[in-house]
Every structure is written in structure tokens, then in C-alpha cells.
Amino acid sequence: MVTFDLFRQLALSLPEVTEEPHFEKTSFRVKKKIFATYVAELQIATVKLSEIDQDVFSSNDRTVIYPVNNKWGKQGWTMIEMKRVNEGLFTDALRTAYCEVAPKNLRLQLKQNEGE
Template sequence: MVTIAAFRKLALSFPEATEEAHFEKTSFRVKKKIFATYDDKNKIACIKLSEIDQDVFSSADRTIIYPVDNKWGKQGWTLIEMKKVHKDLFADALTTAYCCVAPQKLAALVRKNENE
């Protein structure tokens, strides 16, 4: 299980990441673009992935990570059951989402830190 505190700490550790309200959810953004949201009521995260990354992460366990069931899912928006996901899998998925949305220069900083 990943708590909102752990989610927030990781999301805000990325360069220029901010936290803002998004309807009834919490959103995490880079350069005003959302890379993740959190639905506290249902304990579900939604992250933005490429179609390929979405398929890779969903293949781990489709009861934990799966595409949104509409046109948004076909655009890479992916749901994560926070009560079920392992913290390492979540960290990898959230980092990938950030890098998917962030400008290349910022994404490169995160990827560089992963390789060190």
C-alpha cells in the first residue's frame, strides 16, 4: 500500500513539480501539465503514460494497474489501486508518468538521477 503522504513526497521530489486541486482530486503537475492525480475517497491514483508504458505497467497485474475505461485510457491515462500496489512498482510508474509529461530537459534530470 502507498499512502497519500508517500505519493506526495515522491511526486513533489521531481524538478518543478507542483500540487494543485483538480476538481475533487489532488493533482501533481509539471509546467502546468498534469502527470498524476489522487482520489483520496477511493484511494486511486491516475497517471499519464505512453501507450507502450501503460501496456507494460498494466501487464504486471491488471487488478492493480489498468487503463481508464474510456477514451482517456486510450490516451495513456492509467489507474492505480493504492491499497494494492507495491511501493517500488508505484515509484517506477509515477517516475515514468512524470518523464512522459515533463519537458525533455527536466525528464533528463530524473533519468540521470535514476542511473546514478
């Protein structure tokens, strides 16, 4: 299980991330591009992945991580059941989503920070 407080902490630890409202959701953005959202009442996160990454993460357990069931899902938006996901898998998915939308210089900065 991953709490929203941990989600927020992980997201805001990434380079140049901001937290902003997005309709009824909380969104996390890099350079104004959304890479993750959270719906509190459902305890569901949604992250932006490539089609390949979406398939890889979803293949682990489609009851925990799965594509959004509409055209957004075909564009890589992937739902994560926060009550059921383990922290390691969630952290990997969140970082992958960040790298999907972040500019190259910020992706490199993140990789350099991970190497320290």
C-alpha cells in the same frame, strides 16, 4: 500499499513538480501539465503513460494497474489501486508518467539525479 503521504513525497521530489487541486482530485503537475492525480475517498491514483508503458505496467496485474475505462484510457491515463500496489511498482509508474509529460531538460535532470 502506498499511502497518499508517500505518493505526495515521491511526486514532489521530482524536478519542478507542483501540487494543485483538479476538480475533486489532487493533481501533480510539471510545467502546468498533469502527470498524476489522486482521489482520496477511492484511494486511487491516475497517471499519464504512453500506450506502450500503459500496456507494460498493466500486464503485471490488471486488478492493481489498469487503463481508465473510457477515451482517457486510450490516451494513456492509467489507474492504480493504492491499497494493493507495491511501492517499487508505484514509484516506477509515477516516474514514467512524469517523464511522459516533462520537458526534455527536466527528464534529463531526473536521469542525472538517478545516476548519482
